[in-house]
Amino acid sequence: MLQRCLIFTLLLIAVGCKRAPVTYERAVNKNFHTRKVGASARDLLTAQHYQSLKIEIQYMTGYAPDEQAVANLTTFLDELVHKPKGIQVVTKEIRPIEDTVLTLDNVIAIENANREVYTDTSELAVYVLYTNGTFEKGTLIGYAYRNTSAVLFGKTIRDNSDKWGRLTRTELETRILQHEFCHMLGLTNVGTPMTAEHMDHDHGKHCKNKHCLMYYKTELINYPAMILKKERPTLDEECLEDLRANGGKKNGYYCVSLKDIVEQQL
Numbered sequence: 001m002l003q004r005c006l007i008f009t010l011l012l013i014a015v016g017c018k019r020a021p022v023t024y025e026r027a028v029n030k031n032f033h034t035r036k037v038g039a040s041a042r043d044l045l046t047a048q049h050y051q052s053l054k055i056e057i058q059y060m061t062g063y064a065p066d067e068q069a070v071a072n073l074t075t076f077l078d079e080l081v082h083k084p085k086g087i088q089v090v091t092k093e094i095r096p097i098e099d100t101v102l103t104l105d106n107v108i109a110i111e112n113a114n115r116e117v118y119t120d121t122s123e124l125a126v127y128v129l130y131t132n133g134t135f136e137k138g139t140l141i142g143y144a145y146r147n148t149s150a151v152l153f154g155k156t157i158r159d160n161s162d163k164w165g166r167l168t169r170t171e172l173e174t175r176i177l178q179h180e181f182c183h184m185l186g187l188t189n190v191g192t193p194m195t196a197e198h199m200d201h202d203h204g205k206h207c208k209n210k211h212c213l214m215y216y217k218t219e220l221i222n223y224p225a226m227i228l229k230k231e232r233p234t235l236d237e238e239c240l241e242d243l244r245a246n247g248g249k250k251n252g253y254y255c256v257s258l259k260d261i262v263e264q265q266l
Helices: 002-016 030-034 041-045 067-078 104-114 154-159 169-184 224-228 237-245 258-265
Strands: 052-060 087-094 123-131 142-146 149-153
Touching: 041 123, 052 067, 067 087, 067 169, 104 123, 104 142, 104 149, 123 154, 123 169, 142 169, 149 154, 149 169, 154 169
Parallel strands: 052 087, 052 123, 123 149
Antiparallel strands: 142 149
């Protein structure tokens, strides 16, 4: 009898100690994405917490992103940010809206209702929305409005490209994508501190250099320099140095500082 009780007790212990199946689902924190522009600049620039970047582009019917502009964006980012496990872009079509004049609250509501990709334990996520309408402040073509969120106004892009005297759609869309993404990277002085004074204080979050990608008129309709000057604007040395100092890749995009060249030769 004692032997039977001992065996029964051991069986109970064995059953009680059996481990539950281990799951490896990634933790998703939606609240991560509701912070101000630039709040995730260092996370975007470095691989300290996130080894990869996933960009979710959602577009309303008829306003799919220009494929070459998206390719230009990934090349641009690959030269700036440390993401050793890569940069991935996923796209999805969503329903158009009836009221095509949008407020920022409208844009946020659309994101909240449709966004599917969020930052998890190892991968950082960014959301880009292409709308079938325009912004209530009618001169804006694009707008970065949260730490990992930006919107491009598809109708405004279509109305201001691929016409005589205007940029091609690919070129205009490339500039706007890169400009808005750089706001999320903390430029200018919004999450990525300046290493030297170069901010346009009359137009916050922008660089005062008229030839820099981060000049405020880059994201506006009918900017003459955008229409007449066909070469694509790049980040100037001061903006690049800010990104490097905040953890970005050392050589930056398109231009390398003299100091970097000397160091590479030593």
